[in-house]
Amino acid sequence: MSAHSTVRPGRRSPGAAVGTVARVLRWIAAVLGLPVALLALWWVLSADSETFYLPPLAEILAAFDDVWLRSDRLRADVLPSLLRLSAGFGLAVVLGVGLGVLIGSFRRVRAFCEPVLEFLRAVPPPVLVPVLMLFAGFGNTMKVLVVLSGCVWPILLNTVEGVRAVDEVLTDTCRCYGIRGPARLWHLVVRSASPQIVTGLRQALSVGIILMVISEMFAANNGLGFSIIQFQRTFAVTNMWTGILLLGLLGFLLAVLLRLFERRALHWYSGLRQFQRNDGHR
């Protein structure tokens, strides 16, 4: 990185305003075109579907309203699922970042723990459901623990990596200025590791949703996973499809939420990366 390249290349060229409207229209077409086309295709192809497993989309959408919005299910099934997911995920964040900072900060601790962590991480999280059922029964505790047990590893290991790679110049600067204790942890260690931590969060979220659903499919009397499997077992295929749609929508929305959080929390990082990249091409 040279000190001379502080000029960022301008992204907008002058005189581009003419095509702005056309460009916006094109963008809208690009974003909405294919999804709309696919949905239309699904709608048309399934319109007079006689196949038991593939009911017409029109029917599914009509049922969606009845099954999820007009009934008590949003409160009785979706809310408990989301609460379990957020409890497990939240605990995993606290535990993963806390332990990760601890393990990542001390080389010997890291060497001591690494093989065990590598092994525990490699255990596919769903197989822990039967184990946790032994310990915690079938209640909410079990489900929160299942989510926690799956989410904690990606967060923990990514935090360790991030803490390990803290810039040495920054570390020395902190030492020179006598920044230590909680201030050092928060402003130097956690901040430097935050890109990796967010990567861990993203992986943990997708694992967490999977585990939330699975733990409810195993043993539950409410929840999104429970409802979907119940529909399938009673051959309520249309209702089952609404459940699949809702679950997909939920996964998408949670991913968007995390992306928004990432954009806020890592604003400085994307700027830094872009700067470095431009720098590299000069």
Add this chain to the structure above:
Amino acid sequence: MTPAATVPPPAATAPVPAGRSGGTGPRGGNALLGLLGFATFLAVLEVVPRSGLVSANYLPPTSRIAGALAELLGEGRFWTAVADTLRGWFLGLAIAVALGVVVGFVLGTVPVLREFTASTIEFLRPIPSVALIPLAVLLFGSELGSVLLLVVYAAFWQVLVQVLYGVRDVDPVARDTAYTFGLSRWTRIRHLLWPTALPYLLTGIRLAAAVALILAITAELIIGAPGLGNEINRAQSGGAVDSMYALIIVTGLLGVAVNGLARRLERAVLSWHPSVRGEETP
């Protein structure tokens, strides 16, 4: 799962300052500490149930699990289950990789297609694959087809997204050079795009391999397709806690093996790439 997911391999090594990653101590000391850590882990698991802190009915001591594991290794039924799991994993992964590469290159090389599919991909990707479980059950029952549906869906996105990243990462100078020399489309794909995208593809394969294993075992666990997951379920419902733990350990070992294999593949195929050759950052 794996650290640094979605971060392409060259960038993933970038934040680590050169010369730091090895640590200051000798490598042998670290390995010894790691061994000690693992031994401690096993010892704790032996002592905790024996001291009565946790009932041995829930958490059998290590020695009993080891005994059960030894017993399992002598059973043909166990090896059939391992083979079933590995077959589902491998077939699913192979299909997902093939699909991901083809679709990724087609979308990546045709800008219009890429632009118009981006939103659809972003929407479909976070949909949790377990949402498809009821559909898989209805379509395929508890057969290999169910496993493949879940595995392929989960693993495909990992590969596709990495390939799309990779194809976009072509060095502008190299691209312009290729145009100047009038290379044909096929030659450009073979000698410009493929080597550029290869590191990303291998990262995608590594991530997909881990996800595929998780989903294969999940499918067996929940749907009851033959394999290790199904065996765990049987052991649990039959009250054979020892062999349940032994089977879980086997799945963990499989996970470790899959990770190791993927890393080795990466190193073998990318022996020419800077991220493997040394610490040189792009």
